[in-house]
Amino acid sequence: MAHPGIKDSLRERGVRLTRQRRILLDLIDTSGQHLDAEQLFQMAKKKDPKLNRVTVYRTLKMLKQSGLVDELDLMHYGGDQHYYETRLKQEHAHVICLRCGKVEEFFGEPIHKLRKQVEENLGFQILLARTEVGGYCSNCQIMRAREIDIVRETDLAELEKAEQPASPAAKRKRA
Amino acid sequence: MAHPGIKDSLRERGVRLTRQRRILLDLIDTSGQHLDAEQLFQMAKKKDPKLNRVTVYRTLKMLKQSGLVDELDLMHYGGDQHYYETRLKQEHAHVICLRCGKVEEFFGEPIHKLRKQVEENLGFQILLARTEVGGYCSNCQIMRAREIDIVRETDLAELEKAEQPASPAAKRKRA
DNA sequence: GTTAGTGCAAACCTTTTGCAGCTCT
DNA sequence: AGAGCTGCAAAAGGTTTGCACTAAC
Numbered sequence: 001m002a003h004p005g006i007k008d009s010l011r012e013r014g015v016r017l018t019r020q021r022r023i024l025l026d027l028i029d030t031s032g033q034h035l036d037a038e039q040l041f042q043m044a045k046k047k048d049p050k051l052n053r054v055t056v057y058r059t060l061k062m063l064k065q066s067g068l069v070d071e072l073d074l075m076h077y078g079g080d081q082h083y084y085e086t087r088l089k090q091e092h093a094h095v096i097c098l099r100c101g102k103v104e105e106f107f108g109e110p111i112h113k114l115r116k117q118v119e120e121n122l123g124f125q126i127l128l129a130r131t132e133v134g135g136y137c138s139n140c141q142i143m144r145a146r147e148i149d150i151v152r153e154t155d156l157a158e159l160e161k162a163e164q165p166a167s168p169a170a171k172r173k174r175a
Numbered sequence: 176m177a178h179p180g181i182k183d184s185l186r187e188r189g190v191r192l193t194r195q196r197r198i199l200l201d202l203i204d205t206s207g208q209h210l211d212a213e214q215l216f217q218m219a220k221k222k223d224p225k226l227n228r229v230t231v232y233r234t235l236k237m238l239k240q241s242g243l244v245d246e247l248d249l250m251h252y253g254g255d256q257h258y259y260e261t262r263l264k265q266e267h268a269h270v271i272c273l274r275c276g277k278v279e280e281f282f283g284e285p286i287h288k289l290r291k292q293v294e295e296n297l298g299f300q301i302l303l304a305r306t307e308v309g310g311y312c313s314n315c316q317i318m319r320a321r322e323i324d325i326v327r328e329t330d331l332a333e334l335e336k337a338e339q340p341a342s343p344a345a346k347r348k349r350a
Numbered sequence: 351g352t353t354a355g356t357g358c359a360a361a362c363c364t365t366t367t368g369c370a371g372c373t374c375t
Numbered sequence: 376a377g378a379g380c381t382g383c384a385a386a387a388g389g390t391t392t393g394c395a396c397t398a399a400c
Contacts, residue, residue, distance in 0.1 A: 016374050016379060037364080052382050057365060073248055075303065080255070080390080081364060095293055104297055110289035114306065118270055118281055123313035127273065128250065131289065131306040138298035191354060191399050212389080227357050232390060255365080256389060 005029075006068050006086065015062070023047050024059045034072060034083040034094075034103055060084055067127070075134035077101055091115065093131035099140035106133075181243050181261065190237070198222050199234045209247060209258040209269075209278055235259055242302070250309035252276055266290065268306035274315035281308075 006025055007017060023044050028035065035043075041056045063069040063084075072083040074096050093106040111131065118124050136144060181200055182192060198219050203210065210218075216231045238244040238259075247258040249271050268281040286306065293299050311319060 018374065018380060020381070055381060075305070093289065093293070095297060095299055098302065106293050106297065108289065108292055110285040110292060114268065114283065114285035114289070117283055117285060118268070118308055122270060122279055122281065124270055124308070125311040125316050126308055127310040129306070129308045130250070131304070133293055133299070133301055133304045135302040136300040141300050193355065193399070195356075230356060
């Protein structure tokens with residue numbers, strides 16, 4: 001069961017808690033991951049086979065507009081879809097490995113300072129903010145060095161391809 | 176004419192400088208704005224009516240993978256398309272007003288610190304990074320207050336709608 | 351002369367919309 | 376009871392792909 005925060009917030013604002021929304025809310029809130037609409041849909045379908053993909057999109061849109069979830073792109077790793085997470089935690093950056101897809105979260109003082117400076121220097125009223133960093137995690141830096149070594153020994157022409165992020169297994173769509 | 180930087184970089188790597196690419200490179204490099212593929216296509220068509228939209232996408236993809244341009248989302252203001260800018264300047268955040276669409280760039284120490292901390296604390300090799308902030312610019316904060324006042328005097332039910340970002344004139348697509 | 355790049359048409363993926371019917375409160 | 380939601384089908388927006396032809400080097 002999900003933390004009651006989101007549901008209470010919705011109830012207070014007169015949003016109806018349908019069976020479908022309860023399922024989706026629980027999934028988003030307890031997954032602890034960054035799910036996209038399709039993943040969410042697949043998971044929700046197991047609990048309610050009738051639940052429609054459109055309902056997922058409509059629910060996400062509502063939660064986003066209510067400021068209850070944040071929408072991420074994760075540097076378009078894996079495609080052009082969006083990812084979602086509940087807005088409970090402190091503001092943080094998402095650091096994504098373009099080789100293995102691992103997402104690390106980075107909390108720290110620079111994030112708060114940036115926010116503060118934008119508000120003060122620009123007189124800006126911030127509603128949402130997002131920092132995403134793409135590159136190679138410590139493990140994949142090593143793996144990539146090996147890949148390139150192997151390639152160098154076998155076929156130099158392949159080196160060009162290796163310069164671009166290797167296609168990770170998790171990738172679902174077009175290259 | 177564009178700064179020679181991008182073209183030289185491509186030439187050195189054996190990328191062919193076709194008429195179409197020259198047009199697109201000049202546009203991206205000299206516009207000084209954040210253009211999306213469609214805007215770029217419309218501008219390029221004026222210089223070469225035969226130039227195809229697909230060529231715009233292919234060129235942008237190549238420049239992106241070469242690290243010569245950065246891809247932005249600008250908080251999906253105006254839709255789900257991407258915006259592009261040359262990677263000449265210092266790293267900076269994009270601060271976008273969700274009411275009028277104005278994009279301000281924010282340079283500052285927190286951006287560098289964040290980058291450094293991610294590299295050091297996570298042992299991460301950064302290839303690209305992006306910070307986007309959405310909200311209301313100083314001017315639109317005032318305008319919104321007025322809108323809400325007017326609404327309050329005329330029709331309270333409308334207040335709900337006003338709580339969400341007003342649809343700006345620049346918006347091209349679906350609400 | 352090669353090989354990379356282009357245009358065209360068609361596909362693709364993700365997300366939104368219109369509408370009739372269902373269901374929370 | 377009735378406004379708010381859902382499901383279904385269809386469309387839309389943005390981007391990519393296959394292939395035959397063209398042009399840069």
